Amino acid sequence: MFSIFKQECESMQANFNYEPVCDAAGCQLSVTVLADRDHVRAEMREDALAAGFRILDCCSLEEYAQGPLAALGDLVLVDCAQASADALALLARLDMRGGKAGAQLVVSTTMGALDDVFGCFSMSAPQILVDPARAERVIAIGRVLARIPNLRLREMGEEDRLMLLRLTEQVGRIAERLERLSPGQREGGGAFRFESPATAWREQGQDYVVAREGEGRPRLPDAAVVRRLIKARQLRARYFDGELFADPAWDILLDLAAARAERQQVSVTSLCIAAGVPATTALRWIGQMVDADLLVRVSDPHDRRRAYIALADSTADAMARYFAEAGVGDLAVV
Structure with missing residues (x-):
């Protein structure tokens, strides 16, 4: 089922194009594309352009790290296949800058580098993709676009509408299953809420302590x-x-x-x-x-x-x- 879903996404890539993505002032939003693998960097650049973003930077991780400190794009697409010390240091910087600036990050990596890459992000809440196909990167960019208000498609055919419906249904199923977990978990509320952090939340520097079960529990x-x-x-x-x-x-x-x-x-x-x-x-x-x-x-x-x-x-x-x-x-x- 998943393979069929990816094939449908790939078949839409050529014609599923958006109007330029603009902020409230009418300025086109920008994207920073960082990848050491040339073919991956070219694909991400092409997909970001098709989605309506303006290319701000497009280079390898090393080139970006060694270059002058530049403005970060509204969207940051990163491919980090190897967790070298320099790459991880750059990811940690991007996490801090992205979290402060409100940039949205989409980071692809490999299973072998996942633990190291995951540990670099605590502020920016990136989408992390593991050994993704190109279609999965396109879907991730689509999730970013879905958060931008007043976004319009140039033109949607019936096939495109069906594709968006299927995406919505899949996200809905995830939400429903998490909602079913929540009522038995705690009183008053679904899985998705805006609220102050719960007592179980641990900020950086705090140790996780296993609470002891009380009598009768x-x-x-x-x-x-x-x-x-x-x-x-x-x-x-x-x-x-x-x-x-x-x-x-x-x-x-x-x-x-x-x-x-x-x-x-x-x-x-x-x-x-x-x-x-x-x-x-x-x-x-x-x-x-x-x-x-x-x-x-x-x-x-x-x-x-x-x-x-x-x-x-x-x-x-x-x-x-x-x-x-x-x-x-x-x-x-x-």
């Missing part, structure tokens, strides 16, 4: 029990198409529940693998679950360039109550 099962549940879920793929059972949010919660019981930290790469979906999709789920206060991002106290993901205390409590009510420990499969 359920505790998470032993890690071995949760790992058996995970293994039982994975066994289904031997006998059925794995896409029938894709449920990344629940797989993420199970993996983190087992890790919490083991007092183990979970890297972003490990969690993406546990989610059982493409890494870019898993990152999107993780990001939305962090935004929904289901998960927390935890800085490595020994290396501030790295970050881990953990259950929020309230989520751990909800998981423990679920396991207790479901009789986990007595059941072989959940």
Whole structure:
């Protein structure tokens, strides 16, 4: 299904063009394109132009880092395939500048460099894509465009309208599934809210502390029990198409529940693998679950360039109550 979806996106690239993207003053918005791989940089430049942006800078990461400090584009497209020290230093600078300036970042990387790249971003909330096809980059630019008010398409055919409808439906399904998680998690509200940070949120420099379960409150099962549940879920793929059972949010919660019981930290790469979906999709789920206060991002106290993901205390409590009510420990499969 996903492959068909990407093919449809690729077939639209040639004719899905936007009017120039302008701010309230009528000035065309700009894009900074940074990539060491020549063919990737050329593709990103072409797609940004087709989307209506003005090219501000288009060069390699090294050229940009060594050049004079220049204004950052309203959109920043970055491809970082190798997590060298210089590249990571530049990403951290872009995160700080993008967060302060309100620029929107789309960063593509590889699975091998994901943990290092993810750890560079704490201020700018970028879209991070893992080993993306060109169509996935186009979709990411489309998400940026969707946040710009009063945007108009030059012309939309029926095929384009159907494509946008499918995109909307997919985003809607993600939102609905997160909304279903939220009511049992906490009172009063859906997954997507604007509010002050919850008590589970950890700012940079704060250590993540596992709260102790109080008297009379359920505790998470032993890690071995949760790992058996995970293994039982994975066994289904031997006998059925794995896409029938894709449920990344629940797989993420199970993996983190087992890790919490083991007092183990979970890297972003490990969690993406546990989610059982493409890494870019898993990152999107993780990001939305962090935004929904289901998960927390935890800085490595020994290396501030790295970050881990953990259950929020309230989520751990909800998981423990679920396991207790479901009789986990007595059941072989959940």
